Amino acid sequence: MANSDERRFEVLRAIVADYVSNQEPVGSKAIVDRHNLGVSSATVRNDMAALEEDGYITQPHTSAGRIPTDKGYRLFVDRLSEIKPLSGAERRAITSFLDGAIDLDDVLRRSVRLLAQLTRQVAIVQYPMLTNSTVRHVEVVPLTAARLMLVLITDTGRVDQRTVDLGDVISEDNVSRLRTVLNSTLAGQRLSEAAAKVAELPDQSPAELRDTMTRVCTVLVESLVEHPEERLVLGGTANLTRNVADFPGSLRQVLEALEEQVVMLKLLAAARNPGAISVRIGEENEDEQMRSTSVVSIGYGMDDMLLGGIGVIGPTRMDYPSTIAAVRAVANYVGQILSGK
Numbered sequence: 001m002a003n004s005d006e007r008r009f010e011v012l013r014a015i016v017a018d019y020v021s022n023q024e025p026v027g028s029k030a031i032v033d034r035h036n037l038g039v040s041s042a043t044v045r046n047d048m049a050a051l052e053e054d055g056y057i058t059q060p061h062t063s064a065g066r067i068p069t070d071k072g073y074r075l076f077v078d079r080l081s082e083i084k085p086l087s088g089a090e091r092r093a094i095t096s097f098l099d100g101a102i103d104l105d106d107v108l109r110r111s112v113r114l115l116a117q118l119t120r121q122v123a124i125v126q127y128p129m130l131t132n133s134t135v136r137h138v139e140v141v142p143l144t145a146a147r148l149m150l151v152l153i154t155d156t157g158r159v160d161q162r163t164v165d166l167g168d169v170i171s172e173d174n175v176s177r178l179r180t181v182l183n184s185t186l187a188g189q190r191l192s193e194a195a196a197k198v199a200e201l202p203d204q205s206p207a208e209l210r211d212t213m214t215r216v217c218t219v220l221v222e223s224l225v226e227h228p229e230e231r232l233v234l235g236g237t238a239n240l241t242r243n244v245a246d247f248p249g250s251l252r253q254v255l256e257a258l259e260e261q262v263v264m265l266k267l268l269a270a271a272r273n274p275g276a277i278s279v280r281i282g283e284e285n286e287d288e289q290m291r292s293t294s295v296v297s298i299g300y301g302m303d304d305m306l307l308g309g310i311g312v313i314g315p316t317r318m319d320y321p322s323t324i325a326a327v328r329a330v331a332n333y334v335g336q337i338l339s340g341k
Helices: 003-022 028-034 041-053 070-078 088-099 104-119 172-186 191-204 207-225 237-246 251-258 261-269 320-339
Strands: 122-126 135-144 147-154 159-165 232-235 277-281 293-302 305-315
Touching: 003 028, 003 041, 003 070, 028 041, 070 277, 070 320, 088 104, 088 320, 104 122, 104 232, 104 305, 104 320, 122 237, 122 261, 135 172, 147 207, 159 207, 172 191, 172 207, 191 207, 232 261, 237 251, 237 305, 251 261, 261 293, 261 305, 277 320, 293 320, 305 320
Parallel strands: none
Antiparallel strands: 122 232, 122 305, 135 147, 147 159, 277 293, 293 305
16 A cells, blocks of 8 residues: 555544544544654644545534544454454453353353453354254153153253153153163264154154154254254343444434344354454444444354354444454353363
């Protein structure tokens, strides 16, 4: 880039930094006073005029200051040469907070709470997608002589419980046989493959177990083909109300959108690979209700396997470097916990 373009980007960077920090339009004098750009106020004013003409900044009301546009934030994010690393204390806090989790639900609840605290935005996490999980174990528990509980446990720590009414009494020996057959057939199988194998089990069962196996498999298939990835955990919604001025006339729309699972899942869908950050700014969000927000999201998983998405939602006036670092770090720890590393 030419020197003048680089200098204009530095002016844009200064406007973004000051506006994110102070929530006030930024003037040329403030840029000269606060940022060591080595040029005069007149040069900065000329650069600001060029940035405004190109659509990177705009003048709200009649103040002398300027604020970044969505296009300006996008250029700023695209040219982030380095992400502000989390401090050692922040990393230790993440580790100790998440290591204390007792199960998958607790891991995800703690993750959104922590991410909301670190970023002071709304945090959102998607439950691990069962389609990418494998069966670790199927437990069969007699509740009564003619009723069973099936407990499906996946390698991501997800536990799904179902009850089965058998219509007839079952012996302890046959409960044990059921458990053995189910685990020898399903343990280690991807859930998408396990569903097909379950469907074949009744025909392969001895005559005295066939009716019971049919009932068990009918219920078990529901666990295997359900779509629990539509389950989300949200945290820090109250943080939006700290920045009401950032959502002129649209805060209610944003709050309504947060209640819609389909909208939220779409926001997380941009992050398709573990470790790859996606930043959608303002008008880049497909859903009209979310066009006053920015969404920073990332896929979390084990090795190269994507399990779900995690991210934050806030005003376009957000601290992008710190937010990206926090989202990346929390997603990394969640992936490590679920993989048992």
